[in-house]
Amino acid sequence: MKQHIMPTYASLPVRFIKGEGAWLWDDKGEKYLDALSGIAVCGLGHAHPEIADAISKQANTLLHTSNLYAIDNQEQLANTLCELTGMNDVFFGNSGAEANEAAIKIARRFAHSKNIENPVIVTMNNSFHGRTLATLTATGNPKVKEGFAPLPEGFCHIPYNDIPALETLASRENTIVAVMVEPIQGESGIRIPDADYLNKLRELCDQNDWLLILDEIQTGIGRTGSFLASQQNNIKADVVTLAKALGNGVPIGACLTAGKATGLLTAGSHGSTFGGNPLACAAALTVINIIQRDHLADRAIELGERIRASFQHALSGCKHVVEIRQKGLMIGIELTTPCTELASKALEQHLLINVAGGNTVRLLPPLTISNKEADKITQLVSDLIIAH
Numbered sequence: 372m373k374q375h376i377m378p379t380y381a382s383l384p385v386r387f388i389k390g391e392g393a394w395l396w397d398d399k400g401e402k403y404l405d406a407l408s409g410i411a412v413c414g415l416g417h418a419h420p421e422i423a424d425a426i427s428k429q430a431n432t433l434l435h436t437s438n439l440y441a442i443d444n445q446e447q448l449a450n451t452l453c454e455l456t457g458m459n460d461v462f463f464g465n466s467g468a469e470a471n472e473a474a475i476k477i478a479r480r481f482a483h484s485k486n487i488e489n490p491v492i493v494t495m496n497n498s499f500h501g502r503t504l505a506t507l508t509a510t511g512n513p514k515v516k517e518g519f520a521p522l523p524e525g526f527c528h529i530p531y532n533d534i535p536a537l538e539t540l541a542s543r544e545n546t547i548v549a550v551m552v553e554p555i556q557g558e559s560g561i562r563i564p565d566a567d568y569l570n571k572l573r574e575l576c577d578q579n580d581w582l583l584i585l586d587e588i589q590t591g592i593g594r595t596g597s598f599l600a601s602q603q604n605n606i607k608a609d610v611v612t613l614a615k616a617l618g619n620g621v622p623i624g625a626c627l628t629a630g631k632a633t634g635l636l637t638a639g640s641h642g643s644t645f646g647g648n649p650l651a652c653a654a655a656l657t658v659i660n661i662i663q664r665d666h667l668a669d670r671a672i673e674l675g676e677r678i679r680a681s682f683q684h685a686l687s688g689c690k691h692v693v694e695i696r697q698k699g700l701m702i703g704i705e706l707t708t709p710c711t712e713l714a715s716k717a718l719e720q721h722l723l724i725n726v727a728g729g730n731t732v733r734l735l736p737p738l739t740i741s742n743k744e745a746d747k748i749t750q751l752v753s754d755l756i757i758a759h
């Protein structure tokens with residue numbers, strides 16, 4: 372049946388047709404435990420009844436009118452996001468890449484407002500920011516760029532978690548306008564920087580009049596233990612991008628601005644047909660309401676610590692484990708050797724995980740899992756790693 376799908380994904384041989392909480396069922400009626408949440412999307416699990424109700428209610432009322440007219444849900448969602456983050460304005464798109472495209476366009480506008488003709492946005496090695504031309508250029512992984520030249524100009528990469536590298540670059544490059552960074556690098560294998568890395572980036576951005584753009588597409592919406600991961604550093608970025616878990620599976624992306632990044636995108640300078648439509652915003656409003664009401668960011672901390680402790684115990688003597696990295700429910704277990712086959716081995720055990728960066732088992736379970744489900748994940752994953 373798949374012969375007309377462009378072969379851009381190396382999908383595993385399973386077809387899910389139903390979900391509930393942290394569980395999925397395939398077309399043969401087999402049940403699987405989801406420790407990946409559709410890559411950090413279904414933070415509230417599958418078929419959440421309140422989200423299903425909100426979507427259904429909205430679908431029965433109004434799906435789409437376009438941004439030619441005011442949209443109640445969009446205004447409410449923007450207010451809620453700004454209240455929770457201290458940001459000023461929001462632009463809505465439909466994906467992470469689009470949220471980052473908006474951020475990049477804002478950085479370019481910021482540059483031109485300062486009469487910088489050839490601005491440079493600094494991004495990090497091993498980062499991931501999306502698959503559009505600008506965002507794959509921002510991405511610090513040569514593989515995603517292969518065969519797509521000519522790429523847009525104006526990006527420069529430095530090592531992640533390396534403040535001296537940025538200082539050195541700043542001393543010889545006077546057209547930098549922004550630093551774009553993930554608070555934790557997700558796609559390259561849950562890379563957690565030093566505790567004060569974001570604070571130092573904030574300081575450098577302030578000193579040099581650069582924008583700090585935080586890509587919280589994977590880290591945001593409670594997953595790391597606060598609504599935004601950067602809130603644990605008590606800093607505010609100039610631009611924050613969100614997507615993934617914001618709609619729990621309904622496509623939505625958001626680019627939030629504060630301070631000097633505010634007001635740079637003016638009427639007619641950017642847009643999206645679907646962005647911020649009543650349906651997507653109804654889903655996102657419900658997601659945020661549940662995350663806040665049920666204190667799920669706190670629960671992510673509690674569950675993450677439980678999972679980490681179990682792994683530390685189970686894998687303590689395992690020579691091929693390099694490191695266990697964890698913040699809230701972003702969990703990476705780096706092995707000494709490539710281990711991509713562990714995703715299919717886990718599938719045979721009816722467990723969904725993936726491998727990021729080639730040798731890191733990545734877990735991004737729903738924030739709503741029970742302790743029992745968390746324990747089952749750690750037990751199955753530990754067994755797979757020990758047998759690797």
Ligand SMILES: Cc1ncc(COP(=O)(O)O)c(C=O)c1O
Pocket residue numbers: 410466467468469471499500501502553557558586587588589614615
């Ligand atoms: C940090 C980060 N930024 C951007 C993206 C791109 O998001 P999307 O696939 O929704 O375009 C991703 C997706 O994995 C991501 O993890």
